[in-house]
Amino acid sequence: MSHTQPGLPTHYTRTAILLHWLMALMIIAMFGLGLYMTGLKLSPQKLQLYSWHKWAGVSVFVLAAFRLVWRLTHTPPPHPAGMPRWQQIAANGTHHLLYLLMIAIPLSGWLMSSAKGFQTVWFGVLPLPDLLAKDKALGDLLQGVHQALNLGLATLVLAHIAAAIKHHLVERDGVLARMLPFLQDKR
Amino acid sequence: MRTCPLSIPALALLAAMSAGLSLPAHAAEYSVLDTAQSSISFTSKQMGVGVDGRFRKFNAALNFDPAKPGSGSARIDIDLSSIDAGSPDANDEVVGKPWFDIRNFPTASFASTGVKALGGDRYEARGKISIKGKSQEVVLPFTVKPSGDSAVFDGSFVIKRLDFAVGDGIWSDVSTVANEVLIKFRFTATTSRPAVKK
Numbered sequence: 001m002s003h004t005q006p007g008l009p010t011h012y013t014r015t016a017i018l019l020h021w022l023m024a025l026m027i028i029a030m031f032g033l034g035l036y037m038t039g040l041k042l043s044p045q046k047l048q049l050y051s052w053h054k055w056a057g058v059s060v061f062v063l064a065a066f067r068l069v070w071r072l073t074h075t076p077p078p079h080p081a082g083m084p085r086w087q088q089i090a091a092n093g094t095h096h097l098l099y100l101l102m103i104a105i106p107l108s109g110w111l112m113s114s115a116k117g118f119q120t121v122w123f124g125v126l127p128l129p130d131l132l133a134k135d136k137a138l139g140d141l142l143q144g145v146h147q148a149l150n151l152g153l154a155t156l157v158l159a160h161i162a163a164a165i166k167h168h169l170v171e172r173d174g175v176l177a178r179m180l181p182f183l184q185d186k187r
Numbered sequence: 188m189r190t191c192p193l194s195i196p197a198l199a200l201l202a203a204m205s206a207g208l209s210l211p212a213h214a215a216e217y218s219v220l221d222t223a224q225s226s227i228s229f230t231s232k233q234m235g236v237g238v239d240g241r242f243r244k245f246n247a248a249l250n251f252d253p254a255k256p257g258s259g260s261a262r263i264d265i266d267l268s269s270i271d272a273g274s275p276d277a278n279d280e281v282v283g284k285p286w287f288d289i290r291n292f293p294t295a296s297f298a299s300t301g302v303k304a305l306g307g308d309r310y311e312a313r314g315k316i317s318i319k320g321k322s323q324e325v326v327l328p329f330t331v332k333p334s335g336d337s338a339v340f341d342g343s344f345v346i347k348r349l350d351f352a353v354g355d356g357i358w359s360d361v362s363t364v365a366n367e368v369l370i371k372f373r374f375t376a377t378t379s380r381p382a383v384k385k
Contacts, residue, residue: 124235
């Protein structure tokens with residue numbers, strides 16, 4: 001199926017596809033790790049998991065920043081022809097919010113960590129400055145913010161996945177295959 | 188006609204008395220702790236990252252005269268239940284058996300056995316640190332900065348927590364919580380002046 005529009009790309013770049021799936025895996029793993037580790041009783045393992053979560057969170061932030069720049073400098077393929085306007089608005093809105101949260105969630109985690117008195121040192125090597133002084137009330141508040149943003153992210157990711165599956169199975173318009181080239185090859 | 192109201196021995200006695208009386212004004216033996224201006228804090232390393240903590244309650248019996256450092260002494264007792272280890276989670280944990288076991292060992296202490304001048308405002312105190320039923324001889328370097336009636340004693344040193352079985356069991360893996368703990372102390376002490384006591 002092809003619905004090319006002149007001047008617009010028909011594919012995502014390989015870099016965009018790689019970043020999409022790399023970050024998808026990281027974010028899902030981070031979400032699960034975050035849920036799991038916060039419920040643990042204090043132990044050396046808990047301290048390790050928190051450190052790994054923070055290191056991975058900084059990595060997600062760096063990847064998200066790079067991805068945002070890539071997205072702004074590489075036009076993505078357009079929506080399929082004939083896609084209803086409300087769906088286009090919903091898709092664009094979801095994508096914008098996903099980018100926003102990929103940046104905002106690591107930031108909230110970093111600030112929460114500072115407010116709780118634990119500096120973030122990327123991979124134990126690169127110390128990030130503490131923008132906030134230790135403040136228990138602020139730390140608890142930022143913890144709530146970090147959790148709320150993550151619930152929002154989870155909701156959006158589920159909508160994103162549901163939409164992709166619907167495009168693939170109902171509209172059969174190749175939207176999912178643009179991000180999963182092996183689906184395309186079978187056509 | 189000249190009269191001498193004071194005999195020579197009387198003059199000598201007066202001189203000695205005035206010297207004796209003036210002595211407390213010059214010699215400054217700092218011995219009264221100003222708790223509000225004193226602190227004992229520490230930095231542990233978790234996953235390579237420094238985490239600050241402190242002890243809210245302690246007592247320090249100091250006696251130090253910069254003119255006679257050799258006769259100085261210190262005894263410091265820390266109420267371990269007053270620990271702030273950096274987070275509520277950690278505070279609940281460190282009072283327990285694997286760490287300080289404060290039910291059986293509520294106090295950590297340092298008792299000096301001697302003080303030595305190192306030149307300038309630097310000194311060192313030798314003595315014994317006792318934590319969780321284990322003792323160790325240590326040398327604590329410190330500086331003294333007198334100003335008026337008070338002096339600030341500042342120092343820091345590193346101890347190894349496992350020497351005192353602090354954080355044993357699962358916590359003895361020092362790659363998560365480092366063995367070395369930096370202890371920093373600051374004591375502000377004033378001179379005791381019985382003459383002007385209220």
